[in-house]
Amino acid sequence: xxxxxxxxxxxxxxxxxxxxxxxxxxxxxxxxxxxxxxxxxxxxxxxxxxxxxxxxxxxxxxxxxxxxxxxxxxxxxxxxxxxxxxxxxxxxxxxxxxxxxxxxxxxxxxxxxxxxxxxxxxxxxxxxxxxxxxxxxxxxxxxxxxxxxxxxxxxxxxxxxxxxxxxxxxxxxxxxxxxxxxxxxxxxxxxxxxxxxxxxxxxxxxxxxxxxxxxxxxxxxxxxxxxxxxxxxxxxxxxxxxxxxxxxxxxxxxxxxxxxxxxxxxxxxxxxxxxx
Numbered sequence: 632x633x634x635x636x637x638x639x640x641x642x643x644x645x646x647x648x649x650x651x652x653x654x655x656x657x658x659x660x661x662x663x664x665x666x667x668x669x670x671x672x673x674x675x676x677x678x679x680x681x682x683x684x685x686x687x688x689x690x691x692x693x694x695x696x697x698x699x700x701x702x703x704x705x706x707x708x709x710x711x712x713x714x715x716x717x718x719x720x721x722x723x724x725x726x727x728x729x730x731x732x733x734x735x736x737x738x739x740x741x742x743x744x745x746x747x748x749x750x751x752x753x754x755x756x757x758x759x760x761x762x763x764x765x766x767x768x769x770x771x772x773x774x775x776x777x778x779x780x781x782x783x784x785x786x787x788x789x790x791x792x793x794x795x796x797x798x799x800x801x802x803x804x805x806x807x808x809x810x811x812x813x814x815x816x817x818x819x820x821x822x823x824x825x826x827x828x829x830x831x832x833x834x835x836x837x838x839x840x841x842x843x844x845x846x847x848x849x850x851x852x853x854x855x856x857x858x859x860x861x862x863x864x865x866x867x868x869x870x871x872x873x874x875x876x877x878x879x880x881x882x883x884x885x886x887x888x889x890x891x892x893x894x895x896x897x898x899x900x901x902x903x904x905x906x907x
Contacts, residue, residue: 634679635815636672636689639697642720644713647700651690651717655682659750659904660723663689664714664741666732667833668826670696673816676893677729681900685727690717692737694825702824704831707838711741718748727904729753731889732861733829736760736836739869743841746848751903755853755896756886758865759872760836771859779826787820788813795887797857812890839872846874851903853896856882877903 639650652672661681663674671689672678681687691698692710714737718726727750730738735757742752766772777790791813792801801809820826850873854866863880870878879899884892 634675636675636678639691642690642717644700644716644720647693647698647713649690649713649717650697650699651688652678653686653688653721654678655684655686658685660686660688660721660726661904662714662718662723662726662728663687664728664730664734664737665689665692665695666730666734667829668695668821669816672696674889675816676889677897677900680893680897685904688717688721688726690714692734692829694821694829702828705828707736707740707832707836708744710737710832711744714738714741715745715748724748725750727751727753729755729900730757731755732757732886733833736833736838739838739842740836742848743838743844746844749848751849751851752845753851753853753900753903754866754869756855756858756861756866756888757869758836758861759839759842759869761839767860768862775860779820779823791817794859794885796885796891797883800883800885800891816890839868842869842872843874845876848873849903849906850876851899852876852878853888853899854878854880855884855886855888855892856880857885860886 636652637654639652642649665671665673670691674689678687693700725748728738735754742749774790774794778787781787852866852870854863856863870876881892
């Protein structure tokens with residue numbers, strides 16, 4: 632049975648009510664930022680592990696989960712502002728900030744404009760935007776469109792699994808366990824207008840010129856070598872643009888690395904938070 636994070640709480644964020652969760656009573660604060668259309672609780676494997684000795688907070692971006700916000704074409708700056716307002720609500724001056732996929736784009740935007748609020752930065756399976764933004768490989772794009780548009784839930788579920796994980800890994804795990812995880816993390820997709828509003832932010836994301844500001848921020852970049860959604864080379868681009876950053880490749884991991892490579896991801900995060 633998948634680990635179930637605690638129930639959501641609510642934080643006022645300008646024109647929105649941000650749904651968030653909090654686990655762990657002691658230790659350094661960690662802010663987890665989730666990707667496209669997924670609720671923050673999809674960090675379940677990291678929440679379960681890190682909350683043993685960290686204060687861990689995750690949240691639903693506008694357009695995802697239970698967060699309530701007027702729907703319009705959003706920007707990464709708007710999403711990043713929500714992260715900062717949530718930290719204010721929690722009374723956190725600083726935090727270890729972690730983002731995956733679109734959440735990694737939000738984390739970049741937050742970091743380059745709020746250097747003083749970062750204890751460290753961790754980015755996974757993401758890109759810096761601008762001219763580096765390319766459509767996924769043909770197979771990844773086909774799976775992505777199926778996950779978003781197919782009317783049949785089972786067909787969407789199969790496409791999602793193939794988009795997130797390499798085939799040989801899918802063949803090695805219990806399918807019922809994986810199905811329970813994907814249902815828990817994804818469930819019914821948000822309304823199409825919410826997804827399009829998030830895609831508007833992704834399409835305009837561009838931190839390339841500002842990433843060198845992070846030279847004094849301890850930055851970890853996790854590169855899944857089998858990613859079908861975000862070309863793995865974009866992680867190399869971030870590494871080149873962020874002075875003194877550390878790039879770690881997980882050669883057999885797909886875009887769903889936070890589920891596929893749980894132990895490795897959690898160990899790397901712990902070491903990074905500790906300054907190792």
